[in-house]
Amino acid sequence: MAKGSSINGNGGGKNGGNNSYTVTGRGEVSRAKLVKEVKQGQHPDTHIYKRDGVEYVRNNPNHDKPDNIND
Numbered sequence: 001m002a003k004g005s006s007i008n009g010n011g012g013g014k015n016g017g018n019n020s021y022t023v024t025g026r027g028e029v030s031r032a033k034l035v036k037e038v039k040q041g042q043h044p045d046t047h048i049y050k051r052d053g054v055e056y057v058r059n060n061p062n063h064d065k066p067d068n069i070n071d
Helices: 030-039
Strands: 007-009 021-025 027-030 046-051 054-059
Touching: 007 054, 021 030, 027 030, 030 046, 030 054
Parallel strands: none
Antiparallel strands: 007 021, 021 027, 046 054
16 A cells, blocks of 8 residues: 555656556556556545546645655
């Protein structure tokens, strides 16, 4: 189970969207697989964002430190 700060986007998708993510301790995970895992509650501090009908993983807001997926 990964917290949001241990998930990073790899880009590579249309308009800079993430086709895959790197999860600390696991390596590269496809967008579809990670979205499914987030929906199952396996990754605290993350949520799903839908843009143009495509679902992406995003970190929940954290005002203590910058830890966005693409930072």
